[in-house]
Amino acid sequence: MTQRKPAVVLLSGGIDSATVLALAIERGFDVHALTFRYGQRHEIEVRAAHQLAQHFGVVRHIVTELGLREFGGSALTSELEVPRHGETAPEAIPVTYVPARNTIFLSLALAWAEVLGAQDLFIGANADDTQSYPDCRGEFFRAFERMGDLATRDGVGGKQRLTIHAPLSELSKADTVRLAQRLGVPFGHTWSCYDPAVGGQPCRVCDACVIRSRAFASSELKDPLDSGAAP
């Protein structure tokens, strides 16, 4: 039996990270999934991550706390209002940007990878994220790899060769939904909404809801969350 290589996958509970998790398994990695509680406004996405990790039978799933709320600066971790879709100018970085979030997430993934002897990290940045968020661009990931190689025990002798896989970085959301369908991602166990109503229904007006809904429409697939199911 060939030895499967360990990898750490950042798992938020959304469709993108669920698809990346499924891809990492398809590519033959032993997946270790990492989810953060970082003062998001709701727990539904953490529950979705838990269900996805179970569904795909990952080797281990760690949910860890991060005090990002204390720094403020984002609608996702403070009392700033989540904008409705279309309220952010196309060129602007949205207020839902969380300062240095991917740097922090990847740093913690790097710590786990070092303990596991893993050289591969997976992240679900997609083509839209790459447009909107500085820490979703390929140039950033390459700089992180270089920094990560120097940061770690094995990096000292030049043995570590960290690779950040962002396999959705050129896919639209609709392409991602089609890929997810092929990989058997259980859409009913994914969550996208930034600002769910009490009772756990998607708001249907935030960026994440509108993008999700358009992606399903253009893929000609049905979103199980539309029939009222919640993860």
Next chain:
Amino acid sequence: MTQRKPAVVLLSGGIDSATVLALAIERGFDVHALTFRYGQRHEIEVRAAHQLAQHFGVVRHIVTELGLREFGGSALTSELEVPRHGETAPEAIPVTYVPARNTIFLSLALAWAEVLGAQDLFIGANADDTQSYPDCRGEFFRAFERMGDLATRDGVGGKQRLTIHAPLSELSKADTVRLAQRLGVPFGHTWSCYDPAVGGQPCRVCDACVIRSRAFASSELKDPLDSGAAP
């Protein structure tokens, strides 16, 4: 009145970070101090950090939780035994190395810096750390700056120019103690021991205790912790 620039200082509660905090104030920065609870074996160093932040009147002090214990891999965050001084081979990375710790600490400092509009981060890596730990070397800090510039909102337009200050990186522990004395660091509010006994006394046999004790001896200064005081 000239505007003082904000800076984020990593404050562990040890002599090194206390000295760096005092230096940052001397250099005219408005200091924002950041301390982590990351599954260290004891709370004494967090208490020391709190007292140091108060002593120096920082603008704000955040103590934030990090679940590093879940990843394991270090004597400081697991049940591995803390070695006595001299048990680690001179060339080896000590088991007290915490995987990717400075990457994680600096990433969170970067998030706060971005919210504050700060471009300056201070860290207390000293000449001995630079020998022992991959993530205390200048080469690592330069790679982190490059990554951090690309990670952040202001980095997008090339406006951000992150600087990681490691002003002790060429100082021995004895030099640091002398500098700390000049800057008025209250040694009785600092803590070094990795493995304090019940009751909060330094163990006097771990690396940190032995290095501290030798530094005071060669600086011809007296360590107030030797007379039984604890922060």
